Amino acid sequence: MAKTILVTGATSGFGRACAEKFARNGWQLIISGRRTERLEELRQAFPETPMHIAVLDVRDRTAVESMVASLPTRFADIDVLLNNAGLALGLHPAHEADLEDWETMVDTNIKGLFYLTRSLLPAMVERGRGHIINMGSVAGTWPYPGGNVYGATKAFVKQFSNNLRADLLGKGIRVTNIEPGLAETEFSVVRFHGDRQKADQVYQGTRPLTGEDIADIVWWAVNTPPHVNINSVEVMPTCQSWAPFAIHRN
Numbered sequence: 001m002a003k004t005i006l007v008t009g010a011t012s013g014f015g016r017a018c019a020e021k022f023a024r025n026g027w028q029l030i031i032s033g034r035r036t037e038r039l040e041e042l043r044q045a046f047p048e049t050p051m052h053i054a055v056l057d058v059r060d061r062t063a064v065e066s067m068v069a070s071l072p073t074r075f076a077d078i079d080v081l082l083n084n085a086g087l088a089l090g091l092h093p094a095h096e097a098d099l100e101d102w103e104t105m106v107d108t109n110i111k112g113l114f115y116l117t118r119s120l121l122p123a124m125v126e127r128g129r130g131h132i133i134n135m136g137s138v139a140g141t142w143p144y145p146g147g148n149v150y151g152a153t154k155a156f157v158k159q160f161s162n163n164l165r166a167d168l169l170g171k172g173i174r175v176t177n178i179e180p181g182l183a184e185t186e187f188s189v190v191r192f193h194g195d196r197q198k199a200d201q202v203y204q205g206t207r208p209l210t211g212e213d214i215a216d217i218v219w220w221a222v223n224t225p226p227h228v229n230i231n232s233v234e235v236m237p238t239c240q241s242w243a244p245f246a247i248h249r250n
């Protein structure tokens, strides 16, 4: 029987690239996101691959729980949960940021991620097998102007991943936090509320990471032997590095 991965945010970017990678390599998939037509299109691109579509807003706890409770039997034993759905909204300094944006990021990147995790963990513990891969970010470690709540949600993802490892010691379950830097997906279009020109400027003159780069890393982390746990992977494009400390002078 093929192994099963559940990918949240499979309609775009990293999630879509990861879904394609696992489908090409003989896994069966549960693909999730809010945009039904994109999930249908993904399933049609892999007619040989068993794919279950779970149209889902990860912020909706009841919807997450009932999706997990009603999985068809052949998809019920999940080997890998890829907690990828997430977003940044806005790049304003904290005193000008939109509170709605902050709430959406917290509800999606933090609460959505732990709803999925909490719903699937009991079955993984019972089976003594499973792998949770969380999509963190360099923003969870490195502060930058305008990163305020987005970075803080990813700091949550980082520490939640570490604490999961502590709770799951001896249970046969692996946990990995992937922490990418600059990557060209729909991320910036979403961050700038659909302003494509502003989004394009983020990547101008760079060679950013791609969804496929991240899919290669997820695939590697999953396929290390069961006694190996990749705790975290921080990855940037070669064209990205750190800035010096900022100093305000009068």
Ligand code: NDP
Residues within 6 Å of the ligand: 008, 009, 010, 011, 012, 013, 014, 015, 032, 033, 034, 035, 056, 057, 058, 059, 084, 085, 086, 087, 088, 108, 112, 135, 136, 137, 138, 179, 180, 181, 182, 183, 184, 185, 186, 187, 188, 190
């Ligand atoms: P995309 O915008 O291309 O993809 C985001 C995915 O998340 C979409 O499939 C979207 O699906 C899904 N999503 C967003 N909100 C919800 C929701 N409420 N419920 C369900 N699904 C949701 O961006 P990326 O692929 O870049 O982002 C994927 C992850 O990677 C995010 O967690 C992001 O924070 C992280 N990341 C991105 C980096 C980058 O520079 N691109 C770098 C580091 C981390 P739909 O809209 O159909 O619901």
Ligand code: 8X3
Residues within 6 Å of the ligand: 136, 137, 138, 139, 147, 180, 181, 182, 183
């Ligand atoms: C996405 C990377 O630097 O835009 O998490 O926050 S960054």
